[in-house]
Structures are given as C-alpha cells and as structure tokens.
Amino acid sequence: MILYVVGRLLAAVPTLLIVAIFIFGLVHIAPGDPAILIAGDNANPEQVDKIRERLHLDRSLPVQFGIWFGNAVTGDLGTSVYSGRPVTELIAQRVEPTFLLALYTIVLTVIIAVPLGTIAAWKANGWLDRAIMGFSVAGFSVPVFATSYLLIYVFAVELRWFPVQGYKALSKGPVETLVSLTLPSIALALVFAALIARVTRAAVLDVIHENFVRTLKAKGMGTRRILVTHVLKTAGVPIVTVIGIGLAALIGGVVVTESVFNIPGIGRLTVDAIVRRDYPVVQGIILFFSLTLIAVNLVVDLSYALFDPRVRG
Amino acid sequence: MKSIHLAIAAGLLAAATPALAQDNVLRLRMNGDINTVDPISTTNYTIRNSSYLIYDVLFALDENFEVQPQMAEGVEISDDGLTYTITLRDGLKFHDGSDVTAEDAVASLKRWGKADGLGKIMFSKLASIEATDDKTLVITMAEPWAQVLPAIGKISSNIPVIMPKRLAEQDPSDPVKEPIGSGPYKMVVDEWVPGSIAVYEAFEDYKPRSEPASMAAGGKQTHFDRVEIINIPDTATAVDALLVGEIDWMEEVPGDMLPLFEGQDEAQAVPALQSGNSMQLVVNHLNPPFDNPKIRHALQLALEQEPFMQAINGDNTDLYKICGAVFFCDTPFASDVNTDRVLKRDAEAAKALLDEAGYDGTPVTLLHVTDIASHDAAYSVLKPMLEEAGFVVEEQITDWATVATRRASKEPVANGGWNVFFTGWGYIDQINPMTNVYVAGACENGWFGWACSQELQDLREKFAVTADPAEQKKLATRMQEVTHDLVPYVPVGQIFPSQGLASNLQGYIDSPVPFFWNVSRGE
Numbered sequence: 001m002i003l004y005v006v007g008r009l010l011a012a013v014p015t016l017l018i019v020a021i022f023i024f025g026l027v028h029i030a031p032g033d034p035a036i037l038i039a040g041d042n043a044n045p046e047q048v049d050k051i052r053e054r055l056h057l058d059r060s061l062p063v064q065f066g067i068w069f070g071n072a073v074t075g076d077l078g079t080s081v082y083s084g085r086p087v088t089e090l091i092a093q094r095v096e097p098t099f100l101l102a103l104y105t106i107v108l109t110v111i112i113a114v115p116l117g118t119i120a121a122w123k124a125n126g127w128l129d130r131a132i133m134g135f136s137v138a139g140f141s142v143p144v145f146a147t148s149y150l151l152i153y154v155f156a157v158e159l160r161w162f163p164v165q166g167y168k169a170l171s172k173g174p175v176e177t178l179v180s181l182t183l184p185s186i187a188l189a190l191v192f193a194a195l196i197a198r199v200t201r202a203a204v205l206d207v208i209h210e211n212f213v214r215t216l217k218a219k220g221m222g223t224r225r226i227l228v229t230h231v232l233k234t235a236g237v238p239i240v241t242v243i244g245i246g247l248a249a250l251i252g253g254v255v256v257t258e259s260v261f262n263i264p265g266i267g268r269l270t271v272d273a274i275v276r277r278d279y280p281v282v283q284g285i286i287l288f289f290s291l292t293l294i295a296v297n298l299v300v301d302l303s304y305a306l307f308d309p310r311v312r313g
Numbered sequence: 314m315k316s317i318h319l320a321i322a323a324g325l326l327a328a329a330t331p332a333l334a335q336d337n338v339l340r341l342r343m344n345g346d347i348n349t350v351d352p353i354s355t356t357n358y359t360i361r362n363s364s365y366l367i368y369d370v371l372f373a374l375d376e377n378f379e380v381q382p383q384m385a386e387g388v389e390i391s392d393d394g395l396t397y398t399i400t401l402r403d404g405l406k407f408h409d410g411s412d413v414t415a416e417d418a419v420a421s422l423k424r425w426g427k428a429d430g431l432g433k434i435m436f437s438k439l440a441s442i443e444a445t446d447d448k449t450l451v452i453t454m455a456e457p458w459a460q461v462l463p464a465i466g467k468i469s470s471n472i473p474v475i476m477p478k479r480l481a482e483q484d485p486s487d488p489v490k491e492p493i494g495s496g497p498y499k500m501v502v503d504e505w506v507p508g509s510i511a512v513y514e515a516f517e518d519y520k521p522r523s524e525p526a527s528m529a530a531g532g533k534q535t536h537f538d539r540v541e542i543i544n545i546p547d548t549a550t551a552v553d554a555l556l557v558g559e560i561d562w563m564e565e566v567p568g569d570m571l572p573l574f575e576g577q578d579e580a581q582a583v584p585a586l587q588s589g590n591s592m593q594l595v596v597n598h599l600n601p602p603f604d605n606p607k608i609r610h611a612l613q614l615a616l617e618q619e620p621f622m623q624a625i626n627g628d629n630t631d632l633y634k635i636c637g638a639v640f641f642c643d644t645p646f647a648s649d650v651n652t653d654r655v656l657k658r659d660a661e662a663a664k665a666l667l668d669e670a671g672y673d674g675t676p677v678t679l680l681h682v683t684d685i686a687s688h689d690a691a692y693s694v695l696k697p698m699l700e701e702a703g704f705v706v707e708e709q710i711t712d713w714a715t716v717a718t719r720r721a722s723k724e725p726v727a728n729g730g731w732n733v734f735f736t737g738w739g740y741i742d743q744i745n746p747m748t749n750v751y752v753a754g755a756c757e758n759g760w761f762g763w764a765c766s767q768e769l770q771d772l773r774e775k776f777a778v779t780a781d782p783a784e785q786k787k788l789a790t791r792m793q794e795v796t797h798d799l800v801p802y803v804p805v806g807q808i809f810p811s812q813g814l815a816s817n818l819q820g821y822i823d824s825p826v827p828f829f830w831n832v833s834r835g836e
Contacts, residue, residue, distance in 0.1 A: 033718040045721060047428070050486035083348040083507035084488055093506045149549065157553050164553040165545055259546040262554075264509035268546065272346075272508050275684070277714055 005298070012294045016287070020072075023286040024065050027279050033057070034081045034277040055081055068283060077287070078280035082273070087284035090269060097167045097181075098265035101188070101258075102250035104181050106243060108189035109196055114239065116193070117200025118227055121208055124201075132197065139194030148187045148260040155183060165262035184261040188254060192246050199242045203235035210234075236307035244300035251296075252289050339537040339829060342551045342563040346544040347511035350492035350500060353428045353485045356470035358739065362564075362827055363542055365529075366513050367408075368474035368494030371399060371418060372466030373529035376824075378645075380466035381530035383522070384413065384475060384495070388462070395440075397452040397461055406518040407477055408492070408499040415444035420481035422452075422465065422473055428485035429471035431464045431747050434777065459780040460747055467748070468529045468826050469741040497521070497533045497830050498540055513540040526831040528824045536820075536833035555580045555813045561834075563813040564588075564827065567686070568629040571811060582811040584631070587825045589740040589809050591641065592621070592691065593751070593802040594733050595762045599723055602677065602704075603732060607670035609800035610654070614666065615702030616695075617658035621805040624690035636807040639752060639793040644744040645782075646789035651797040655804055663702035676707040678726045680719060680734060684712045691735045691805065720761045734761075735805070741825035746776050746785075751801045752792045764801035 035052040052058050056067060071078060077087035120132040156164040162183050168176035207213065208231055216226050232239075255267035266285060273281035345359030352364035373383040382388065384405055389398040405413035419442055426436035440455040452461060465473050480489045492500040498513035505511050521532035543560060545551040552570050554560045558579050566574070566582045574582040594616070602608045622633040636642040637652030677699060681692040692708075699706050716734050724730040742748050750760035754769025769792060776788045814821060819835045822828045 033721075036718045036721055047486050048721065050484065054487055080507070084490060085507055090507065093509075152550065152553055157557055160557060164557055164559055165547075165550045166543070166554075166559065260550055262543070262545045262547065262550055264506055269508060275712065275714060 005302075008298055008301070009294075015294070016290050019290045020069065020283070020287060021065070023283055024068070025061075027274075027277075027282050028061055028064075030274075030277065034279065068280070072283075072287065077284035080273075080278055080281050082276045082278040082281070087280050090281060091266065091284055091288055094264060094266045094269050096170060097263050098251055098254075098258075098267070100170070100177065101181055101184060101254065101263060101265060102247055104178070104185040105188040105192060105250055106247055108185055109192040109246065110243065112189060113193040113196035114200050114232070117197040117239075118204050118232060120197065120201040121204035122223070122227060124205060124208075129201075133201070136194040136197045139190045142190075144187055144191055145256050145260055147190055148184070148257060151183045151187055152260070165260075167263045181263070184254075184257050184263055187261075188250065188257055192250075196239065196242055196246065200235070200239050203238045204231055207231050207235045233307055237304055240300055240303050240307070244296050248293050248296045251292055337537055337834075338539045338541060339562075339832070339834075340541045340543055340560040341829065342543055342545050342554075342560050343827075344564045346508055347505070347542055348507050349488045350490070351488040352474055353425055353471050354488035358470065358826075361470045361472060363511060364472060364474055364494075365496065365826065365828055366498035366540060367492050367496045367500050368472075368476065369405075369496045369533075370466070370472060370474055370529075371422075372462055374466055374468050375527040375530040380462045381527075383530060384418075394457050394459075395454045397454075399450050399452070401448045401450075402520070402522075403448075404520050405495050407495050408516060409477065410518075411477060412447075413475065413495050414447045414478075415450040416447075417478045417481065418450050418475050419444050420478040421475045424481045424483070424485050425471055425473040429467075429473070430750075431460070431467060432471065432473065434747070435461060435464045457778055460777050463745075463747070468824075469739060469748070495519070497535045509544055511542045513542075514538065521830075526820075526822060526828075528822060529826065529828065533828075533830035535830055537829075540829055552813065555815065558815065561815040561818055562821075562827075565810040566813045568626045568632050568811075571629065574813070578816060580813055580815050583814050584809050585812045585823070586809055587740065587823050588812070588827070589641065589807055589825075590737045591636070591740075591743055591807045592625075592687065592735060592737045592805045594691075594695070594735055594805055595720070595802045596764075596800055597730070597732050597762050598764050598801070600726055600730055600732055602672060602675045603800075605670050605672075606800070607666055608672055611663040611666040611670065611672075611702065612699075612704075613654045613797075613800060613803055614657075614659050614663035615699055615704065616803055616805065617656065617698075618804070618806040620694045620698070621691050622808070624694045625687045625806075626808065632809055632811070634807040634809070637797075637804055639796050639804075640744050640746065640749060640789060641740055642807060644740075646744060646746065646786060648790045648793050650790055651794045654797045658698075660698075660702040667703045672703070674705045676705040678732045679706060679708045680711050680716045680731060681708050682713050682716050682735070683710055687737070687808075688713070688735045695735075723757070723763065737808075739825060746773065746789050746792055752796050754795075754799070754801075762801050764799050766795060766799050768795050769799070 035048050035055060035057055056064060068078060075088070079086050080090055116132050120129040123129045152164055155161050163180055166180055168180040170177050213226060213231060216230060252267060252270070254265065255271050257263070258265045258268045269281065270285050273285065343359045343362055345357060347359065347363050349355060349360055350367065352360050369384050371383060371385045372380050375381045384402055386400045386402045390396070401413060401415060401418065407413055422442060426432040435458065438454055438456055438458045440453040442450065442452045444450050454461065467473065474494060476489065477493055480491060480493060483489055492502065497516055497519045499516040501512040501514055515535045515538050519535070521534050524531040526532055526534065545554060548567055548570065551560065551563050552566060552573055555563055556573065556577055556579050571582050574580065596603050596609060596612065598604055603612065618635045622635065626632045634642055635656065637655045638647045640646035679692055679696060682688040696706050696708055719729055719731050720734055722730045726732060746752055752769055753759045753773065754764060754766030756765035757763050772788050772792050772795070776785060779785055817835050819833050820831045822831055
C-alpha cells in the first residue's frame with residue numbers, strides 16, 4: 001500500500017514539470033505586457049522600460065523560466081507583478097475560502113444527490129424517477145449565475161436571512177463563516193447535485209439487478225437496508241470518482257460563483273491574474289492546482305479500497 | 314438524524330442576520346482594486362482615491378478650485394516670483410511615529426517630479442529645492458512659472474503625497490511597499506488581501522486643520538474608526554450589498570441598474586457631477602491612413618456623439634452630455650470654437666474628403682475591447698459609422714490588457730501597432746490645459762497617438778507662465794482650435810456617473826476625487 005502511494009507520488013513529478021513548461025509558454029504567448037498595465041495611463045515608455053527591467057521581463061523566456069523554476073523548487077513562487085506581494089502569500093490567503101466553499105458544497109451535494117439518485121434508480125421509470133431526473137436536468141442547465149442572483153434576491157435582499165456577499169474568515173467564528181458561505185454553496189450544490197444524482201442512479205441501476213440483491217430480497221431484508229448497506233456500497237466507485245472530480249473542479253472552477261458572491265477564492269485570483277498578465281501568480285496557481293488535483297485523485301483512488309476489496313490486494 | 318438537520322438549519326438562520334453597517338466602519342466599493350500603496354508609481358484612479366486616506370499633501374484644491382495650504386502652514390513667494398518658501402504645520406506625524414520634516418517633503422516632491430507629467434515640467438524649470446530647516450522648504454525656479462502651487466496642489470494622478478524620506482528615495486518605477494503617510498487613516502497591512510479588501514484605521518495622531526472641509530482642502534475630520542475598501546467584482550452584487558446596508562458607498566452605478574434604487578430607503582444613487590468622465594477615440598498619427606490630416610478630418614466627419622452615448626447609457630439621457638469642448642463643457646476653459654468639426658456628422662462629406670485625400674482603402678484596424686462594457690458598446694457603434702463614411706474597417710476582438718499594451722507601440726499595425734482606441738479621462742485631468750494630454754502636441758515624446766504640433770507646445774509654455782485668467786482663457790481657446798484641426802482624438806461625449814450612497818451618511822464631499830473624511834453616519 002505504501003509502495004503504491006509513493007509510486008503514485010513519484011509519477012506526478014514529470015506531469016508537474018510538463019504542466020509547468022506548458023503553462024509558462026502559454027501565459028507568455030498571450031499578448032499584453034504587465035509592465036504597461038502597472039505603469040498606468042499616462043506613463044512614458046521610459047517608465048515602462050524600467051518596470052520591465054525590474055520584473056526581469058526583458059530577459060529571454062528560457063532564462064525567465066529558469067529563474068522561476070529554480071525558485072519554485074525551493075518553495076519560492078516569486079512575487080506578484082501586480083501587487084508586489086509573494087505569490088505563496090496570495091495563494092495562502094485564498095485557500096481557506098475556496099476549500100471551505102468546496103467542502104460545504106460537496107457535503108450539501110452528497111446530502112441531496114445520493115439519496116435522490118438512489119430513489120430514482122429504485123423507482124426507475126416511475127413518476128418519482130422522472131421528477132428527480134427532471135430536477136436534475138434543470139439543475140444542470142440553469143446557469144449558476146442565474147441561480148445565484150435568484151438566491152441573493154430571495155434570501156438576502158427580500159428575506160435578509162443571509163448576507164448578499166462577502167466571506168467571513170474562520171478566525172471570526174465558524175458560524176459566521178458557514179452563514180457567509182451558505183448561498184454560494186447552495187448555488188453550486190444545485191449544479192453538482194444534478195450531476196451526481198444522475199451518476200448515482202446509473203450506478204445503482206447497474207447493481208440493483210444483480211443476483212445478490214435478489215437473494216437479499218428473497219431473504220426478506222428491508223428495502224432501505226438493501227439500498228444503503230449493500231447496493232450503495234457496491235455502486236460506490238463511480239459515485240466517489242465523480243465526487244472527486246467535482247471537488248477538484250470546485251477548487252479551481254467556481255469563478256462565477258466567487259465573483260457573484262464576492263468570495264475571495266482561488267478562482268477569482270486566477271482570472272484576475274490572467275487578465276492582468278500577472279505571470280508569477282498564474283504559474284503559481286497552476287502549480288497549486290496540479291498538486292491539488294494529484295492529491296484529490298490519490299485520495300479517490302485510495303478510497304476505492306473502501307468499496308472494492310479487489311483494490312486492497 | 315432529522316433533528317440534527319433541523320438544529321443546524323435553525324442555528325444557521327439564527328446567526329444569519331447579515332452584518333449591517335451599523336458599527337463604526339465605513340465600507341466602500343471603488344471601481345478598481347487596491348494593488349499598491351504607492352500613488353507615484355501608478356496613475357490608477359483607485360490608487361489615487363485610496364491614497365488620500367493614507368497620505369497628506371502640502372497643498373490642495375478647495376471647492377472653488379483654488380489652492381489652499383494643507384500640511385503647509387503657509388507659503389511666501391518672493392517679489393520676482395521665483396522663490397517659494399513653504400513652512401510646515403506643527404505636530405505633523407507619520408504613521409510610523411516619526412515627525413514629518415521638510416527633508417521628507419523635499420524627497421517626496423523630487424520623487425513625484427520624476428513621475429508626474431506636470432511635475433516633470435516643473436522640475437525642468439527648477440533651480441533648486443531644499444530643506445533649510447526641519448520645517449521649511451524652499452523651491453527656487455530658474456525662470457518664472459506660474460504653475461508651482463497648482464502643480465504641488467493638484468488633486469489627481471499623480472498626487473504629490475508626502476512620505477518619509479527613506480521611502481521617497483526609491484525610484485518611482487519601483488512601488489513603495491510600506492504604506493507610511495501622515496494622512497487621517499493608517500493602513501492595516503496585515504488585513505490587506507489584494508483583489509479582495511484593504512483596511513484602514515483612524516490615525517490617532519492626525520491633527521486636522523481647523524478650517525471646515527472644502528473639497529481636498531480644510532480639516533480632515535475622521536468620524537469612522539475603520540474604513541474598508543471592498544473589491545466586489547460583480548456590479549449587481551455590489552448594488553444589492555448597498556441596498557441591504559452591507560456597504561456604504563459605491564463609486565459608480567451603471568445606468569441600467571439605476572431603477573433598482575427607486576423607492577429604496579437604505580441607499581440612493583446620486584449623480585456625481587464633479588466626477589464626470591469623457592470618452593475619446595484616440596487617433597494614431599504615425600500609421601496610415603490617419604497619418605494624413607485630410608483623412609483624420611474625414612474621421613471627424615464620419616462620427617457623431619449621440620449614438621455612442623446612447624449605446625453606453627441607454628435611455629438615461631441625464632447621464633451624458635454632447636460636448637465638443639477640449640476642456641469639458643461648463644468649465645472655466647470651455648469653448649465652442651471649432652467644435653463643428655467634431656459635432657456634426659456628414660458621411661457624404663467624409664467620403665468626398667477621402668476621395669480628395671486619395672484614400673487607398675488601407676483598413677482601419679479596430680481592436681474591439683470586450684471586457685469593459687462602455688468600450689464594447691462604443692466599438693460596436695464605431696464600425697458601421699466608419700464603413701458608411703467609406704472607410705475600410707478590420708475588426709479584431711480583444712481585451713483591454715492587450716490594447717493597453719499595443720497602444721504603446723509605434724510600429725505599423727501589422728507589427729503590433731494600432732490605428733485608434735477608446736479611452737476615458739476624468740474631469741479633473743481634462744479641464745486643465747497643463748494636464749490634458751491631448752493639447753500637448755508633444756510628437757513622439759507625447760502620450761499615445763503622438764500628435765505633433767509646435768504651436769500647441771508653444772501655447773502650453775505660454776500658458777504655464779501667465780497667471781492672468783483672461784490671458785489663460787485666450788490661450789486655452791486657441792489650444793482647442795488647433796487641437797480639433799490636428800485631431801489627436803475625437804471626443805465621443807461626456808458622461809456623469811451616478812454614485813451609490815447609503816442614506817444614513819452625512820457630510821459626503823462632492824468632488825472630482827472621492828474623499829472619506831468629514832463623512833459620518835447619521836440616524
């Protein structure tokens with residue numbers, strides 16, 4: 001088992017290197033010069049040149065990559081071209097809201113989606129199934145910003161149960177944090193619940209016609225117990241995989257939700273950095289994403305062992 | 314299980330009373346984000362606005378646009394008009410606890426003089442600037458120049474802020490990292506998250522002047538313990554946050570969101586007449602076809618302002634003004650002279666002029682910016698107008714970062730250069746012939762577009778040495794005449810944005826630059 005984990009981790013190194021080179025090239029190919037954006041509207045060319053020099057933007061690409069990579073290995077991701085703050089600090093500031101939002105969303109998603117998907121499979125092709133799948137298609141099709149504005153209008157502006165925007169750090173109390181993340185988590189959970197309910201239904205349907213289920217029924221076991229303890233456990237692998245992919249997507253891909261609800265997360269940091277051609281931040285984030293993705297995949301792979309004894313061998 | 318769910322839900326609801334802005338915190342949403350604490354290293358207006366919290370200035374403009382002492386106790390000008398002796402007020406302190414000295418002021422002005430447009434002109438005419446003791450600085454000009462006090466009292470970018478000498482010695486292209494000023498608020502660096510929030514606390518050692526506040530001048534009384542500048546990226550969310558009291562002020566409410574304020578008690582949208590902005594189509598004089606003066610004239614004839622303003626402001630006709638004046642309409646230097654060239658559209662005349670000029674169909678490349686809504690709308694209107702007047706147009710869809718980079722290029726369009734781009738300038742920068750970039754005529758040393766006119770350069774020199782308002786007005790009028798003949802840009806209208814203001818705020822100062830002293834929370 002330990003060998004397996006170590007092997008997986010080592011295999012990630014070349015992946016990271018390729019990703020790093022690829023991203024570095026891509027970011028620099030995009031037109032737009034950060035020095036000019038920093039200098040402001042009535043800067044003269046001389047001022048711009050000085051800024052470019054200070055940021056090493058006047059060096060050749062391989063040299064710039066070398067400088068960056070050398071520092072990255074020692075944990076120094078450089079400083080932001082835009083704000084002059086260390087990239088590691090900028091990412092660290094954004095990790096808490098992003099991870100908590102992702103976690104809250106996944107918990108809500110699982111609470112909503114797994115029971116719904118299971119029920120849909122159990123009542124396959126009945127009206128309940130159709131209703132659940134209808135809800136699922138709707139959840140998936142309505143753009144997340146539309147749901148977000150609707151949630152804000154109803155629960156923040158009209159009812160005033162939740163704040164319109166903003167994030168309250170954990171250090172100010174977990175209840176406030178939960179409150180500030182509730183609406184964005186619901187908005188996201190509706191989308192992911194739709195996806196996971198469909199996958200759960202398909203996975204459960206595959207299992208529900210197996211012989212062992214018929215045997216359990218014949219033995220007179222209750223439906224609920226069959227579904228929860230036996231069917232779901234057997235159908236767990238694809239469900240956990242999709243949840244894992246969902247979690248990874250949530251960490252990087254919730255820019256719209258973060259923007260609408262003003263959650264200072266990594267997604268927004270990414271988009272802002274790209275728009276501003278803030279090369280060190282973009283590179284740092286991609287590296288961070290790659291590491292996160294590898295970690296999530298590893299956890300997902302390891303969790304298969306819980307559901308499938310064959311993996312344990 | 315069920316009861317646990319209910320308990321969680323009940324707990325959430327109980328705690329879910331939104332943080333209303335009843336505490337002694339002022340929460341602001343500016344158009345941009347706080348990415349630096351150095352207003353000398355950038356001309357960005359958001360940085361300028363936030364810098365007024367941290368830093369103080371020697372002189373500032375009052376509501377009559379007259380220069381008044383701020384950190385300065387006073388100034389003595391020698392009879393020959395060459396020597397300015399400025400004394401500092403007693404008891405001025407920086408946020409790091411040190412005293413403000415004349416040495417700090419000299420170093421700060423020198424740094425500003427390397428970055429600011431007007432500052433550079435001033436320093437080119439300067440014989441010396443030195444601190445003669447802890448509280449006195451002496452500026453000696455090499456030749457008479459009437460703009461010394463207006464220059465060091467200017468209230469828009471770059472503002473001549475005073476910081477400690479050890480920081481002011483840094484090159485202006487290298488932003489200062491430590492926010493140490495002597496202004497009414499002190500930045501809380503630990504709570505600063507670039508892209509999200511910047512926090513300021515009232516500076517207890519700040520000594521406001523005794524006069525009442527008047528625009529940037531007078532006593533800067535702080536009535537809030539804390540000011541937070543929150544970067545809410547989504548404008549609709551910001552409006553909602555203002556309407557439920559989560560924030561107190563937003564710099565700009567787009568026209569299409571004004572109806573949301575109707576019948577609301579919590580906040581209002583207030584036209585910010587002093588924060589007017591004007592929008593221009595800047596023309597590159599180096600590249601064909603606009604290297605030809607006749608074709609530039611044809612461009613003027615091809616355009617008119619109304620369609621641009623409608624595309625940007627919709628039905629809100631009170632949010633804009635059709636204006637051909639170079640120094641804004643309704644200002645001391647406003648004029649009608651030569652505005653026919655930019656206000657009257659005549660597509661047929663434009664075509665005839667293009668024929669006469671031998672226009673060979675060289676395409677006008679439009680770098681259509683889509684990530685700024687007003688620019689996006691303006692480009693969409695521009696293309697058909699140009700085509701109707703006989704121009705060949707080639708459109709490329711792009712973003713502002715790309716245009717901001719390309720506009721600095723003097724290369725042909727094919728090598729990364731450009732023909733035209735839209736931009737906006739604020740009222741305060743445009744009304745002054747010394748800071749309006751379009752009347753510089755400075756050729757390749759000038760601002761983007763590189764329009765060239767010896768006469769404009771001479772007019773500005775003359776303007777800078779006269780203090781006589783009638784003479785200034787005459788020179789400014791001539792500048793406008795020459796400028797519209799030269800076509801460094803085509804004006805496409807003057808816009809008055811609405812600011813969002815919480816109803817319980819009192820004493821908010823209407824000014825071209827938003828200030829957050831004097832303002833307090835009423836009932």
